[in-house]
Amino acid sequence: MELEINKNLNRNKQKRNWKRWAIHLFPIPALFVYGLFIVYPLLAALSYSFFDWNGMIRGDFVGFANFVDLFTLEPFSGYFWNAFGHNIIYFVVQLVFQNAIAFFLAYLIYKKLKFGEFFKIALFLPRLLSVIVVGFLWKLILNPNFGALNVILGKFGLENLQKAWLGDPDTALMTIILVNCWFGIGFMLLIFLAGFQAIPKELLEAATLDGAKEFKMLKTIMLPLMIPSIMITTVLTFIQSFEAFELVYAMQGSQGEPYHSTDTLAVYFYRLAFGGSTGDSTAIGLGSALAVVLFIFISTFTALLLKFMQKKEVEM
Structure with a gap:
């Protein structure tokens, strides 16, 4: 009898061990997909950046020559720093306009603004559209000849404000960034609204009883408790700003027109690696070097930004 009980216990123990190990098998498909589409392209780009290329044929090992050319050899270095500056402008404008407006609107909706739910849904709706679709729609709206924006300005007698919004180097980049803000403001609003709603009501009631305005x-009270939401939106904005591609491509193509005034690092990478605009035999190597530099910069700055924001959260 005791032997039979021991056998049953051992059998049950083996079943539990098998189930425990079987659980670890479930992430394998996700890890495979992640490795195939994320890790492998990163490692491939790193390896490609160390070689010279003759079209699609890999040439000699050149070490860090592609990285040096990217930063020092014209016209590559000029295009790189031009695009880098545009990405910085992209980030700053989105941070000031998109996130600040989203924060303000989230606060108003949290305070039970009239028709607040309607505004929340209306502002989030553009996010449901493809970025490419948004880009083409706004390209039609901003058309200098028949676009809705110039037509409306003309109807109100504001002909002096009519412009070729995407054809003028002075307005093209800012126009695209503001369209991106319109597209992304609803998502940021939801993050801020979730942060406001997570604030304990007891704290606010106690502050009200103490006579706080x-x-x-x-x-x-509220702003320090919103630091996690601010941190999330800032990091997401930074990553999105330095990966800006789809909207620029949809509205201006891969050449960063007019006169490279709308170039971003992602668009420049696409042109180097796939566009063949320079006709140089090392375009794939330079494009891979740019991809590696962009990945390192985004990863490093994001980590530093998270560290800084977490420090601020602890201090507050």
């Missing part, structure tokens, strides 16, 4: 309550 609305602005002081926002500054001293």
Whole structure:
């Protein structure tokens, strides 16, 4: 009898061990897909960046020559720093306009603004569209001849404000960035709104009983508790700004027209690696070097940004 009980216990133990190991098999398909489409392209780009290329044929090993050319050899270095500056402008404008407006609107909706739910849905709806579709729609709206924006300006007697919005180097980049803000503001609003709704109501009620005014309550209580939401939106904005490609490509193509005034690092990478605009035999190597530099820069700056924001959260 005791022997039979021991056998049953051992059998049950083996079943539990098998189930415990079987659980570890479930992530394997996801890890395979991640490795195939994320890890492998990164490693491949790293390896390609160390070689010279004759079209699609890999040539001699050149070490860091592609990286040196990217930063020092014209016209590559000029295009690189031009695109890098545009990405910085992209980030700053989105941070100031998109995130600040989203924060303000989220606060108003949290405070039970009239028709707040309608505005929340209306602002998020563009996010449901493809970025390519958004780009082509706004390209039609901004058309200098028949676009809705110039037509409306003309109807109100504001002909002096009519422009070739995407054809003028002075306005093209800012126009695309503002379209991107319109597209992304609803998503950021939801993140901020979730942050406001997570604030314990007991704290606000206690502050109200102590006679705290609305602005002081926002500054001293709500804002410190919103640091995690601010951190998330800032990091997402930074990553999106330095990966900006689809909207620029949809509205201006891969050449960063007019006169490279809308170039971003991602668009420049596409042109180097696939566009063949320079006709140089090392275009794939330079494009891979740019991809590696962009990956390192985004990863490093994102980590530093998270560290800084977490430090601020602890201090507050």
